[in-house]
Amino acid sequence: MKLGLCTPAKGRPREFDVGDALAAALRVFWSKGYDGASLTDLTEAMGITRPSLYAAFGNKEALFRKALDLYEEEKLAYMRRALDAPTAKGVVERLLYGSLENQCSDCEPKGCLGVISSIACGEGAEAVREDVIARRASSRQALVDRLERGKAEGDLPPETDIEGITSCLFAVVQGMAVQAGAGASRAELERLVATSLAMWPGR
Numbered sequence: 001m002k003l004g005l006c007t008p009a010k011g012r013p014r015e016f017d018v019g020d021a022l023a024a025a026l027r028v029f030w031s032k033g034y035d036g037a038s039l040t041d042l043t044e045a046m047g048i049t050r051p052s053l054y055a056a057f058g059n060k061e062a063l064f065r066k067a068l069d070l071y072e073e074e075k076l077a078y079m080r081r082a083l084d085a086p087t088a089k090g091v092v093e094r095l096l097y098g099s100l101e102n103q104c105s106d107c108e109p110k111g112c113l114g115v116i117s118s119i120a121c122g123e124g125a126e127a128v129r130e131d132v133i134a135r136r137a138s139s140r141q142a143l144v145d146r147l148e149r150g151k152a153e154g155d156l157p158p159e160t161d162i163e164g165i166t167s168c169l170f171a172v173v174q175g176m177a178v179q180a181g182a183g184a185s186r187a188e189l190e191r192l193v194a195t196s197l198a199m200w201p202g203r
Helices: 018-036 039-046 050-057 060-075 077-083 088-103 113-119 123-152 162-181 186-198
Strands: none
Touching: 018 039, 018 050, 018 060, 018 123, 039 050, 039 060, 050 060, 060 077, 060 123, 077 088, 077 123, 088 123, 088 162, 088 186, 123 162, 162 186
């Protein structure tokens, strides 16, 4: 007798949109940080059960990393666009104004997910904190490399301390996020951007 191959039973289709659920998880992490976001907070916002969360995303740490990927892809896209500016000052303008628009958006939480999660991570979330710090270091190095190129092209004086001004720029961007999270107005943040650009050493 000829035996036929058994066709595996199809699993039940997911009853939720993975992209929408991830976006909801991102907003929770963004608002509360990694440690502050409980599984109950996450599942309620995502509209799913804990088993569904584990099946679709893995554990809380894996979900956070996916949310961080989405955050970098969508919310920090202005940083990638800034690096493509034709001049060093153009890079800085795009960076600061992009951060300003990000913080003044009415549809997202204020503050910076990376800052919130790197500061408010307990001992049990050290791997998450290290990941956030490593991603920030990568972004910082990309900016250093772009400004070094600007210096070589004459956009910046030859004596410019690229590491120093990069640290200053990151401090301004992170400071804007903290101030926005504390309720600073758009006018106050615009003043900070204008003052920072006025001190810029290049053309």
